Amino acid sequence: xxxxxxxxxxTELQKDARRSTKAIAKDLNIxxxxxxxxxxxxxxxxxxxGFTVVPxxxxxxxxxxxxxxxxxxxxxxxxxxELAGKIAGLDxxxxxxxxxxxxxxLIKVRGRSMEGIGSLVIDxxxxxxxxxxxxxxxxxxxxxxx
Numbered sequence: 121x122x123x124x125x126x127x128x129x130x131t132e133l134q135k136d137a138r139r140s141t142k143a144i145a146k147d148l149n150i151x152x153x154x155x156x157x158x159x160x161x162x163x164x165x166x167x168x169x170g171f172t173v174v175p176x177x178x179x180x181x182x183x184x185x186x187x188x189x190x191x192x193x194x195x196x197x198x199x200x201x202e203l204a205g206k207i208a209g210l211d212x213x214x215x216x217x218x219x220x221x222x223x224x225x226l227i228k229v230r231g232r233s234m235e236g237i238g239s240l241v242i243d244x245x246x247x248x249x250x251x252x253x254x255x256x257x258x259x260x261x262x263x264x265x266x
Contacts, residue, residue: 122167125150129158130168134266137171174265182212182230185259186237188245189223191252200224203250212240223255234258 122130125148132144141159145152162168177183190207192200200218204225208216215228231237241254 122162125154126158126162126167129155130162133159133168133171177230181232184231184234184237185262186229186231186234187257187259188227188229188241189255189257190225190227190245191222191254192224193250193252196249198250200250203248206248207245207251210240210244212237223253 128148129144129150132139132147141155142152144150145155148155159168177185192203194200198206204216204218207213207225207227212229212231213227214230215226217226218224219226229237229240231240237256237258241256245251246254
């Protein structure tokens with residue numbers, strides 16, 4: 121699917137998606153046109169879904185990160201995937217994952233304080249039909265995020 125050149129280009133973009141094709145080509149000793157075409161092809165195939173910015177959330181007033189494990193209650197008129205979609209629309213929710221194990225959904229949230237995250241859980245998340253038991257785990261520090 122991907123050869124060594126594609127993987128090298130992808131690695132460079134993961135480090136800094138703002139890098140120019142010219143800079144990547146120079147560092148990898150690949151022609152610029154080749155880098156451009158390979159990036160375009162990876163985008164068309166869906167290997168590269170998009171380019172993003174990773175902000176410093178503490179500077180944006182949202183220094184608290186937590187992970188919430190959610191048990192799905194299947195006796196509602198909503199599927200687990202539909203529930204995950206509803207949860208994804210809540211303010212403060214950064215990531216939503218369908219998982220295996222004791223819980224069914226894992227979400228990553230950010231907020232101004234633990235009280236704010238608690239309000240998200242109690243006043244919004246637990247009010248959605250299909251949400252059962254929740255378990256909130258606060259993050260002390262993020263060592264690596266992508």
